[in-house]
Amino acid sequence: MKEQERFEPRIIGFLCNWCAYTGADLAGVSRMKSAPNVRVLRLMCSGRVDPTFVLRAFQLGADGVLVAGCHPGDCHYQEGNYKALRRTLLLKRVLRQFGIDERRLRLEWISASEGEKFARVANEFTEEIRALGPLELTAALETGPALELEEVRA
Amino acid sequence: MITVNINGVERQVPEGTTILQAARALDVSIPTLCYHPWLKPFGACRICTVQVQRPRGYELLTACNTPCEEGMVIRTDTDNVRQARRVVLELMLARWPNVPVLQQLAAELGVEKPRFRSEFCDEDPEACILCLRCVRICEEVVGASAIGYEDRGIKRRVVTPFNRESEACVACGACAQVCLTHHIKFEPEDYRGKPPEFLLGPNTAIFIPTPQAVPKVPRIDPEACIHFKTNGCQKCVEVCEAKAVNHEMTDQEIEIEVGQILLATGYELFDASVMSQYGYGRLDNVYSALDIERMLNATGPTGGRVLLKNGQPPRAVAIIHCVGSRDENYQRYCSRVCCMYALKFAHLIKERCPEAEVYDFYIDMRAFGKGYEEFYSRVLHEGTNVIRGKVAEVVQAGWSKQDEGTLLVRCEDTLIGRFREIPVDMVILCNAIVPQRDAERVARLFGLSRSPDGFFLERHPKLDPVATSTDGLFVAGCAQGPKDIPDSVAQASAAAARMLATIAKGVVEIDPVRAEINEEFCSGCRVCNALCPYSAIEYLADKNVSRVNSALCKGCGTCVAACPAGAITGYGFNDRQIQAELEGLLAVR
Structure with missing residues (x-):
C-alpha cells in the first residue's frame, strides 16, 4: 500500500487536566514521538466525560475515542476516574448496540509523569484503530431523529 | 538525724544510712566487692568489715548492710579490722589466685600469699568470684531475672535457667557492666542498619541524637531501652533531678488547621548494600557519605578525626562517585550534590590526614555552581588523585604482598585506557539521593503527582517550580528532586514568599471553573x-x-x-x- 493511501484514523483523546494531559505535555516537551492521530481535548477530570461526548465524537467522524485519567487513587478530584471507569464500561455496551466496535473506545490511566506511556498508548491505539478500519456509522446514528443528542442523554 | 563517730570524727547522718554510706560521706575508704550503689546491700564478700564499739568490747560488722545507730562508734582502721579483711581475702585468693581485683586488694591489705589451699582453685584471671552483682542487677534493676545462681556453698555457680540460652535475657549488658572480673562478656551487636547516628560506635538507649539536635533533649530508643523490655530499670528517672524522663510518653496526633502546606520532607540515602560489589555493610571501612559526614563532624564519634575501624588513620582513601545514581540498574538521574561533597571529603581528608593518598573515582565531574569549578581545581592542586572511571568492585586485599592496604579498588581508568587495581584503607561511597520510602503515601495523602524518579512533581518546571497541582500546597528541597543547600534554600524561600503573599492578600482566588x-x-x-x-x-x-x-x-x-x-x-x-x-x-x- 502506498503511503498516501494509508488509512489515518481520527482519534479524539479526552484527557484529564491533572494527569493524562500533563503526561501528554511531558511526552511533548520530552520530544517523544507519538501518533498525531490523537486529537486532544482537555477536560478537568475524566469524570467530566459525558457519554454523549463520545457518541457525538463518533457521529462527527471520529474513528476512536481515548479517555485517559489519573491512576486509581490518584484522582485530583478524589474519585472522578472511578466514575469514568463505570461510565466507560456501560458505554461500551451501548456502543455495541449502535453497531460500533467497543474496541474503538479505550480507557487508560496515565499519570503526569508517564509521558512515555501516553506516547505508547497513542501509538498502540492508532495502530489498533488503523487495523479496525474507518468507522462506518449505521444510518441510525448518522441521521436518525430518534438519536438526536438530547434523546441519547435522556 | 543520728550522730555517728567514724574513726574519731562525729557526723550527723539521716536514719537508715548504712555504715558504708556514712563512711564514704566522710571520705573514709572501705574496700568493697559485692557492693554496688544501685543494688540492695548483700553482704556476701565480707571485705567491707568494720569494727563497732559495744559496751563490752567490739563487734565486727559488714559496713554495706549495717545501718547506723545513734551514738555508734565505728573504727575502720584498727588491726582487728585489717586482720579480718586479710583473712577474707586470703580465703578468696586461695580459690581465685589470679583475679586482678583480688590481687589489687591483696596488695593494698598486705596479703602476699594465702595460707590456705583450695581444692576448687580456679586459676583463670577472669574467674567468677561470686559477688552476684550480675544476678542482682538483672533482678533488681533490669527486672529480667534472666540469670540466677544454683547450688550452695563451694558449689555455687551463676547460671541461666536450666543452663540454656535464657529467653528472659534482653541483651542489655548490665550484668557484664557490673562484673568485677570480666567473667561475663557482652559482645555488642553490629550497629549497621540503624540510623546514621548509631552507625559509628555504640550508643546508649537514652541519648541526644546529635549535639546540634533540635530540640536539644535526650530521647529514648524504645528498642534499646531496658524498661520497655522488662518494665524494670528506670534508672534515668531516678537520677534526673528535673523529673523530666517519662517512659509513658507516646506519639500524639495533633490536629492543626492550616490554609497552606509546604512539603519539605527531604530525601533518603540510597542503600548501598544493594550494590554488593562495593561491600557496604559487608567489608570493614567501607562507609556511606553520611557515615563519613558524621565522622568528619567535630562533635561526631571520633571528634572529627578520620579513623579506620582499628583506630589508625588511613593511608589511602578511595571516594566513589555515582553509587546508585546515573546507573541504569538503580537510579537513572544524577544526584547533583555528590561530586561537590566528594571533593569536600577529599579536601577535608587531605587536611586531617596529610599523609593519606586520596583517590576520587568519577564518571563525569559536575562542578556546576558558583565557585564550584574553582574548588575543584583547588582540590586537584592539593594532590587528590582523580580517576575517571566507574569502580567495578571493592574487595578485601588480604593477599596483598606488601600489605599496602586492606581493601582493593578495581576500576578502569578511562583516561589512560587501562584497568587499575588500587589498594586503599578506606572506601567512601557517594550514595544516590532517593525519595523518602513513604513518598507514595504522602503523595496520595496530599493529592500530589510524582515525577518518574519518584520525587514530588512541581506544577511547572520553569514557570511554577515551587507550587504543586494542589492549591495551597508547595514543595521545596530534595522532596522535589536532588539539590544542594543553596538551591534548597532558594526554593524554600520562594515557596515561603508565595505562601506569605496569599496570607498578606487575605483572600484566596479560586478558579472560575465551577x-x-x-x-x-x-x-x-x-x-x-x-x-x-x-x-x-x-x-x-x-x-x-x-x-x-x-x-x-x-x-x-x-x-x-x-x-x-x-x-x-x-x-x-x-x-x-x-x-x-x-x-x-x-x-x-
Missing part, C-alpha cells in the same frame, strides 16, 4: 449529590432542587456529566464548548 445548577431544569433527583467528592452539592428540600456551593466546588465536572436533565453547567467546560471543540477537532480529516 459547576452551577439551573434550578428551572433540576428535577431534584439527587443523582449529583452522592457523586460530589467534596459534598459541595446540597439538596434544598423545600424547592426540591439541588444547589452547588461554589466555594466548595472544585470544578471537576463529574456532576455535569451525570445530570440526567442536563441542568448542571460546568463553567469553562460546558457541553456546548466541548461539542464545539469536538466539531473543530474533527472538522479536518
Whole structure:
C-alpha cells in the first residue's frame, strides 16, 4: 500500500487536566514521538466525560475515542476516574448496540509523569484503530431523529 | 538525724544510712566487692568489715548492710579490722589466685600469699568470684531475672535457667557492666542498619541524637531501652533531678488547621548494600557519605578525626562517585550534590590526614555552581588523585604482598585506557539521593503527582517550580528532586514568599471553573449529590432542587456529566464548548 493511501484514523483523546494531559505535555516537551492521530481535548477530570461526548465524537467522524485519567487513587478530584471507569464500561455496551466496535473506545490511566506511556498508548491505539478500519456509522446514528443528542442523554 | 563517730570524727547522718554510706560521706575508704550503689546491700564478700564499739568490747560488722545507730562508734582502721579483711581475702585468693581485683586488694591489705589451699582453685584471671552483682542487677534493676545462681556453698555457680540460652535475657549488658572480673562478656551487636547516628560506635538507649539536635533533649530508643523490655530499670528517672524522663510518653496526633502546606520532607540515602560489589555493610571501612559526614563532624564519634575501624588513620582513601545514581540498574538521574561533597571529603581528608593518598573515582565531574569549578581545581592542586572511571568492585586485599592496604579498588581508568587495581584503607561511597520510602503515601495523602524518579512533581518546571497541582500546597528541597543547600534554600524561600503573599492578600482566588445548577431544569433527583467528592452539592428540600456551593466546588465536572436533565453547567467546560471543540477537532480529516 502506498503511503498516501494509508488509512489515518481520527482519534479524539479526552484527557484529564491533572494527569493524562500533563503526561501528554511531558511526552511533548520530552520530544517523544507519538501518533498525531490523537486529537486532544482537555477536560478537568475524566469524570467530566459525558457519554454523549463520545457518541457525538463518533457521529462527527471520529474513528476512536481515548479517555485517559489519573491512576486509581490518584484522582485530583478524589474519585472522578472511578466514575469514568463505570461510565466507560456501560458505554461500551451501548456502543455495541449502535453497531460500533467497543474496541474503538479505550480507557487508560496515565499519570503526569508517564509521558512515555501516553506516547505508547497513542501509538498502540492508532495502530489498533488503523487495523479496525474507518468507522462506518449505521444510518441510525448518522441521521436518525430518534438519536438526536438530547434523546441519547435522556 | 543520728550522730555517728567514724574513726574519731562525729557526723550527723539521716536514719537508715548504712555504715558504708556514712563512711564514704566522710571520705573514709572501705574496700568493697559485692557492693554496688544501685543494688540492695548483700553482704556476701565480707571485705567491707568494720569494727563497732559495744559496751563490752567490739563487734565486727559488714559496713554495706549495717545501718547506723545513734551514738555508734565505728573504727575502720584498727588491726582487728585489717586482720579480718586479710583473712577474707586470703580465703578468696586461695580459690581465685589470679583475679586482678583480688590481687589489687591483696596488695593494698598486705596479703602476699594465702595460707590456705583450695581444692576448687580456679586459676583463670577472669574467674567468677561470686559477688552476684550480675544476678542482682538483672533482678533488681533490669527486672529480667534472666540469670540466677544454683547450688550452695563451694558449689555455687551463676547460671541461666536450666543452663540454656535464657529467653528472659534482653541483651542489655548490665550484668557484664557490673562484673568485677570480666567473667561475663557482652559482645555488642553490629550497629549497621540503624540510623546514621548509631552507625559509628555504640550508643546508649537514652541519648541526644546529635549535639546540634533540635530540640536539644535526650530521647529514648524504645528498642534499646531496658524498661520497655522488662518494665524494670528506670534508672534515668531516678537520677534526673528535673523529673523530666517519662517512659509513658507516646506519639500524639495533633490536629492543626492550616490554609497552606509546604512539603519539605527531604530525601533518603540510597542503600548501598544493594550494590554488593562495593561491600557496604559487608567489608570493614567501607562507609556511606553520611557515615563519613558524621565522622568528619567535630562533635561526631571520633571528634572529627578520620579513623579506620582499628583506630589508625588511613593511608589511602578511595571516594566513589555515582553509587546508585546515573546507573541504569538503580537510579537513572544524577544526584547533583555528590561530586561537590566528594571533593569536600577529599579536601577535608587531605587536611586531617596529610599523609593519606586520596583517590576520587568519577564518571563525569559536575562542578556546576558558583565557585564550584574553582574548588575543584583547588582540590586537584592539593594532590587528590582523580580517576575517571566507574569502580567495578571493592574487595578485601588480604593477599596483598606488601600489605599496602586492606581493601582493593578495581576500576578502569578511562583516561589512560587501562584497568587499575588500587589498594586503599578506606572506601567512601557517594550514595544516590532517593525519595523518602513513604513518598507514595504522602503523595496520595496530599493529592500530589510524582515525577518518574519518584520525587514530588512541581506544577511547572520553569514557570511554577515551587507550587504543586494542589492549591495551597508547595514543595521545596530534595522532596522535589536532588539539590544542594543553596538551591534548597532558594526554593524554600520562594515557596515561603508565595505562601506569605496569599496570607498578606487575605483572600484566596479560586478558579472560575465551577459547576452551577439551573434550578428551572433540576428535577431534584439527587443523582449529583452522592457523586460530589467534596459534598459541595446540597439538596434544598423545600424547592426540591439541588444547589452547588461554589466555594466548595472544585470544578471537576463529574456532576455535569451525570445530570440526567442536563441542568448542571460546568463553567469553562460546558457541553456546548466541548461539542464545539469536538466539531473543530474533527472538522479536518
